[in-house]
Amino acid sequence: MRRLLILLLFVPLGSALAKEKMSWNMDVLDIQMLQGQTQTFDLVLYNFSGGEGAKLHVVPALQEWVSIHPSIIEDTSDQEHALVVLVSSRTDSPVGTFDGVIQVREFKAGKSNSALTMPLPVILKITDAVSSLPPDPGSKNDQTLVGIDSDLDGVRDDIQRYIVMNYGDNEALKLALLQGAKVNQLKLILSGDKEASRHVAKLSMRVVECVGFVSDMDMDAFDEYQKITAKQMNTRQRSKAYDQYQQNLAGSITYTTDGDGSESCEFDVLATSQ
Template identity: 30%
Template sequence: MKRRISLAGVLLAALLVHGCSKGSNEKDTQGSASSSGNKKIMESSSISSSSISSQNSNAAAAATLHSLELSIPVSELSENNETTITLQGIYSDGKKKQLSENITWQISDTNVLEVKGMKLIAKIEGSTTLRAEVNGKLSPPITITVYKVIHGHRLPPEPDPKINNSTLLGIDSNNNGVRDDVERWIYMTYNHPIERGLFMQSARAYQKVIVDPGRAHETTKYINDSVSCELFWKYKETNHPITKYRDIEGEISQIQFNTINRYIAYKKYNAEFNGEVFGVPPASKDKCEFNENGIFKELY
């Protein structure tokens, strides 16, 4: 028996099939759109992160040398000695970096010192300035003094003759009572410590008496002490180069009284005694102002 299918039933079935198909397509479309949206967000996030990283990298690369900082452990060196130089670059981002390459050194007097690598080498006594240059940037100058040492004694710098001889007492930069040029002459002339001690004491005594020749009766004690010490080494000790007939005063007076004003001052000192006669002071080691190594005692 054949079943009769009505037209209304066919139409209803067709509508149901079409509706299911459309719903499925809409879901697929929405899912695809959602996936595409997520992908775009991830790509956008990746681009943003890459952009920030690039900006940071560019900022770091853009840091430029702003200034230089030069330092050395000491500002004074003896001849033929050396020390280490430290040079830091300060950059625009505030960071510091130690530099050791591509440095140009500016030395005002290359006779005094030289730089090898990051070593500063003292050559001869004098004073000079040192600066570093990197990429057109200059460090502030540092003043360096190189001094001479003889027999373990640091010599005062050679004074300017014009300035030194313009006054009665001249220059005594280390304040030991002996004029700098006289002290240098003594240490460069005499090798034995007793010789140096005797001449240094004599030089100090002569400085004291010419300051005020009118006080000769007070200041003559310094001359007497010097003579007492000299007599001790001449007559009481034999292990030294001071002979009995050696004229220490004659040796030193030529440099001690090397200007007319100094010579006149010493003559005035002697004139204060007006022909008085004095006995020879006794020989005494206690009157020496130096030890057996020629080391000078403190100024009194």
């Protein structure tokens, strides 16, 4: 009986002292993006302890596009380490699928950094930005007020193609201009409704604030937005609808928002501006 009691007491004690294995909050970081895009991912490293800290290392096959922040872990007493993975591709980045891992390399006095077990697999797929666009709508695009929006993203296909193909190397400005193009489309669609037009005017002011923020108030960016607006009013029917929208705003005042303009963007402007 005494031996059995000792055994029962010993087993829980051993289990309590067992060290939990290092792990991540995901099994694989699977990334799909277009050329010229930037994305961020929240990553958590659990149960890293020991040594004098560690360095997070992205293997060379992915370093052109992938980085991790912070890349150094100094406080090994924490059981959870919050990290951010930044993935950024250029407009001329090669198209394809790229595999690699994020390693944890432990610091130990007097020894070279050693890579620990449990690296995080990373799969990055970069897709051709132009091939993902809807086709050129051709002359049928100008036969109606709204034109052709085959992917139903709120922007006419010809305008979407123009913005992506000309501003794809500046993700934040590209998204701000697409936001503006959506609002311009609403100006035409809702031009017959006075109250709706005044609501759209507020959205239009948000676009101006967003473009100002992402371009650091560069007047060239505002000129580009005006150029895109002109492209959207390229037929007599559209021009008349835009004039009606402007008339609907007579006597009304549209105010700017407080802040630096970043909150007026409908996308994560801080992430895309990195």
